[in-house]
Amino acid sequence: QKEVEQNSGPLSVPEGAIASLNCTYSDRGSQSFFWYRQYSGKSPELIMSIYSNGDKEDGRFTAQLNKASQYVSLLIRDSQPSDSATYLCAVNKLAGGGNKLTFGTGTQLKVEL
């Protein structure tokens, strides 16, 4: 079982729709969770971090965390073509793993006109 799992996609949504990206993780000791956006040929850009169970909203982005289910998701409302990118889920483990971030393989999102 991979430490951080994501559906590779591509996930295609029409412009204006809600895109839902999902991530599961295997280590119950994980404490903090991040979503990065990576455009082709560019480096990852941090778009959301979440530390506590529940929802966290920032503009069109909402991160959702459920530690009991070991599940974190990212919702993108009113999707735009500029949102087309690969979205990486990252998980930070504190105990033993120090400050190490473990990344999923990413979900490719395509927002179609």
Add this chain to the structure above:
Amino acid sequence: SAVISQKPSRDICQRGTSLTIQCQVDSQVTMMFWYRQQPGQSLTLIATANQGSEATYESGFVIDKFPISRPNLTFSTLTVSNMSPEDSSIYLCSVRLTGGGLIRYEQYFGPGTRLTVT
């Protein structure tokens, strides 16, 4: 966030040679990291660059192959030694910012160095 620069942005190297990649941050940071992203793959942590001491390497990465320096709180280098085509990858440095009395674990990435080994 911080402004992070890397040099070179890309390079094409011959097998058997070495390349040193520089990472510069515009503010002092405690934690700096080096990652590799192979074509079509996700990010893999190579090592944590510790200021004033030896880097901490992840499983599968060794100091002889990837020596790292961290002379101060704003600068680090990663050397890819005795390169082979399998080392063709994007190499990224990242930093973790601290301050404000809060412990945060967000990491911010530099623009990356695209390395091709022929």
